Amino acid sequence: MRARRILAIVFIFVLLCPAVAHADEPYSNYNYDFWGTPIPAPAAYVPSRIIDGRALDIDNFNKPSDLFTGPDNRLYVADSGNSRIVVINENWELDRIIDGFDKNGVRDTFRNPQGLFVTPTGEIYVADTDNSRIVHLDPDGKFIREIGPPVSDIIPADFKYYPTALVVDKANRIYIVAQGVNQGLIELDHNGDFVGYTGASKVKFNLIDYTWKMIATDEQRERMVLFVPTEYNNIDIDNDGFLYVTTGTIALEDIDYAIRTRSKDDRYAPVRKLNPTGTDVLRRNGYFPPVGDVSFRSRGYAEAGHSQLYDVCVEDSGIYSVLDKKKGRIFTYDTDGNLLYVFGGIGNRLGNFRDPVALDIINDQFVVLDFNMAQITVFEPTEYGRLVKEAVELHLNGKYDESAARWEQVLKYNANCELAYIGMGKAYLRKDDFRNAMKYFKLGNKRDYYSKAFDLYRQEVIGDNFGLVVAGLVVLYIGSRVLKRIRVRKKAGLKAMGKVEA
Numbered sequence: 001m002r003a004r005r006i007l008a009i010v011f012i013f014v015l016l017c018p019a020v021a022h023a024d025e026p027y028s029n030y031n032y033d034f035w036g037t038p039i040p041a042p043a044a045y046v047p048s049r050i051i052d053g054r055a056l057d058i059d060n061f062n063k064p065s066d067l068f069t070g071p072d073n074r075l076y077v078a079d080s081g082n083s084r085i086v087v088i089n090e091n092w093e094l095d096r097i098i099d100g101f102d103k104n105g106v107r108d109t110f111r112n113p114q115g116l117f118v119t120p121t122g123e124i125y126v127a128d129t130d131n132s133r134i135v136h137l138d139p140d141g142k143f144i145r146e147i148g149p150p151v152s153d154i155i156p157a158d159f160k161y162y163p164t165a166l167v168v169d170k171a172n173r174i175y176i177v178a179q180g181v182n183q184g185l186i187e188l189d190h191n192g193d194f195v196g197y198t199g200a201s202k203v204k205f206n207l208i209d210y211t212w213k214m215i216a217t218d219e220q221r222e223r224m225v226l227f228v229p230t231e232y233n234n235i236d237i238d239n240d241g242f243l244y245v246t247t248g249t250i251a252l253e254d255i256d257y258a259i260r261t262r263s264k265d266d267r268y269a270p271v272r273k274l275n276p277t278g279t280d281v282l283r284r285n286g287y288f289p290p291v292g293d294v295s296f297r298s299r300g301y302a303e304a305g306h307s308q309l310y311d312v313c314v315e316d317s318g319i320y321s322v323l324d325k326k327k328g329r330i331f332t333y334d335t336d337g338n339l340l341y342v343f344g345g346i347g348n349r350l351g352n353f354r355d356p357v358a359l360d361i362i363n364d365q366f367v368v369l370d371f372n373m374a375q376i377t378v379f380e381p382t383e384y385g386r387l388v389k390e391a392v393e394l395h396l397n398g399k400y401d402e403s404a405a406r407w408e409q410v411l412k413y414n415a416n417c418e419l420a421y422i423g424m425g426k427a428y429l430r431k432d433d434f435r436n437a438m439k440y441f442k443l444g445n446k447r448d449y450y451s452k453a454f455d456l457y458r459q460e461v462i463g464d465n466f467g468l469v470v471a472g473l474v475v476l477y478i479g480s481r482v483l484k485r486i487r488v489r490k491k492a493g494l495k496a497m498g499k500v501e502a
Contacts, residue, residue, distance in 0.1 A: 026352050027329070027345030033418055034287050034445035036259070036295050042413050044332075044341035044385030045366060047351030049092065052375035056086070056094040061374035066127075066165065069362045070118030077369070077376070078126070083110045085126065085141075090362075092378070098124075101135070101143040108143070110135070115165040115177070127163040127176070134163060134174065134192070147174070150186055150194035167237040175235060175243060182231040184278060185243070198278035199232075199245065234311040234358075236320075242281070243274040244312045244320060255306050259294045262287070270309040271322050286337040287445075292324045307331075313360045317393045321359065323368065328353040330366065330379075334392045338419055341385060344368065351377065364389075384413045391423055400427040418444040429453055434460055 026047065030038040053060035062081025070076055073090040084099035100109040113135075115127030122139030134147040149161035163186075165177040172190035175198070184200035232245045250270050258268035266272055266280035271290050273282035288294045292307025310325035318335040328346040333339055345352050355372035364386070366379040381389070391406035404427035407420040414420070421444030428437040429449070434457035441450035 026347060026349040027343060030342060031339055031417070031419070032287060032294055033416070036288065038295055039416050041341065041417065042384040043343065043382050044388060045330075045343040045379040045381055047377055048365070048380040049378045050350065050375050051088065051092055051367075051378065055092070056088065058086070058094060058097065061086070063371060064357075064369055064374060065114040065371065066116050066358045067360055067367060067369045067376065068116040068118055069360045069367075070124075071120060071122050073362050074118075075360075075362060075367060075376075076116050076118055076124070078113050078116050080112050080114050080129075083112060085110070085113065085116065085124070096141070098137070098141040101137060101141060103143045103146070115163060117166050117168050119168055125166055125168055125174070127166050129162050129164055129179075132161040132163070134166065134176070145192070147188065147192035150188065152194045152196075154196075155194070165233075165235050167235050167243065169237060169241045175237075177232050177235050177245075180231070185232065185235065185245070185274075199243065199272070199274040199280075200278065236312050236314050238314045238318065239316060241276065244271065244314050245274060246271050246309045246312050246322060248308050248310060248325070252306055255291055258289050258291060263289060270307075271312055271320075282337070283335060284337045285448075286333070286339060288339075290322065290331070290333050290337050290339070292322065292329070292331050293327070310356075311358050315361060317396055319389065319392060321361070321366070323356055323359045325356055328356050330359060330368070335396065338422070340388050340392065340419065343379065351379070353377070384410065387413070388419075391420070395423065395426060395430075398430075400430045403427050418446075420444075422446045422449070425449060425453070429456075432456075432460075 025043055029041050029043045031041045033039050059082065061077070061079050064077055065080040066078040068076045074095055075088040077086040077088065079086050082099075084097055086097055087095040089095040100107055102108070110126065110128050111130040112128075113126050114129040117125040119125075123144070124137040124139070124141065126135040126137070128135050132149055136144040136147065138144055149159070160180065162179040163176050164179055167175050169175070173195075174188040174192070176186040176188070178186055181197075182200075183197040185198050187195040187198045189195050231249060232247050234246045236244045238244065247270055250268060254268045255270070257263065258265070264284040266282070268291075269280065269282065269284070269289060270292070271282065272280040275281050282290070284290065292309055296305060305326070307324040307329070308326035309322045309331075311323040312320060314320040319332060319340070321330050321332040323330055324344075326346075327344075329342055329344045331339060332341055343351075344356070346354065348354075353368065353370045353373065355370060356368050357371040358369040360367055364381050368377045368379070369375075370377065387406050387410050391403050391410060394400075394403035394406060404424050407423040407427070410417055410420040410423075421440045425437045425440035425444060425446060426449070428434075428440060429452070434453045437453040438450055438457060441447075441453055
């Protein structure tokens, strides 16, 4: 009878207690440790709302392809299937629709526009894909100019021009991603004239394939894969003019090699940062290169296989995020290539996608565009996500004490966050507290930084105790000389005693 009462009390207690599980989260939250093992982590971003045609009180989106955050936090959406640009204000309400423009007194329209860019002054550039042109509009959507297919002796006469993504730098140079172009990005000057290709991928030379190609018949050559660079599928630009690009054509065996060897070689990199000369300068100093998932299940699971990085957006601080089109995940990295957090997933719940194709950030919120579901999902940061981001940004701004304080708070949420230990180690290293830096780098498995801190700590110890070290060496030297003389005299005395006895 007593046992039944106890069970009843326990049952009532369970019913009355608030739930603490996170079963409502529509995706798993994790990060990778030094060994590549996925470690559960608190959610950094959670879904907050859906934006679609119904929410905006307009016709539904139709095969939307791109979105871009412009000035005043307006969101521009390339509603490709409807051949229009939908502009949303910061309150997530319809601002206006741009479905055409007057060109020299004649009404003109878009045809399957797939790429957008808005300058800081509000000027709009549209990759009008099926019209094979770039359309340049003023902030009010009025026509400024049209930039047609690039013209050059190096471009084949039968070249089919389908621009799909673009950015414009501070000098009004235009960088374009186009279908079928594997020589890199198409670069145009401020007048819209072709300058050349930039950022072409390095070709991985395969001696066996090359030799076979030399001896193969024409028919066999046609069936062989050509030695051509990969083509890009999306682009973004930071405040310093560096171009961030993604490519989904890296061979799976090369991705595996990059993960296995922790390679920094950009030939195996699905995301790159190009300087003005087109050279990749992205840092890959994390545990693994930025390739999305580095550990995944075998076939038969929705999350099986490699990531397919399809879009990238970079923040003012240099933190950048890449969209995994295959798994519906967003991977966010700091400037060194450390994975900060992961969120999103494939599915039918809020926060899931079917075919994500574009992402951007507006204030601290992420917006992700789904091609198949024809909607935008808005994600808001949690306290954990906010602390991680603040810790990284404070360190970049030289506020090391404040950064370390944020990392300490992160550890209260997630004691397994090795990145927090590394962040604290970097903060102590910047403050020349090498001993504590060594402690935290060891906890974070950051071996290269631990070695650096150890070398500096050793130099510090030697420098602080230089006088004692020199005095000790002098004492040792004098002591050794004195002992040597004593031994010589003792030996001479023994010899003298021997002669006397004789």
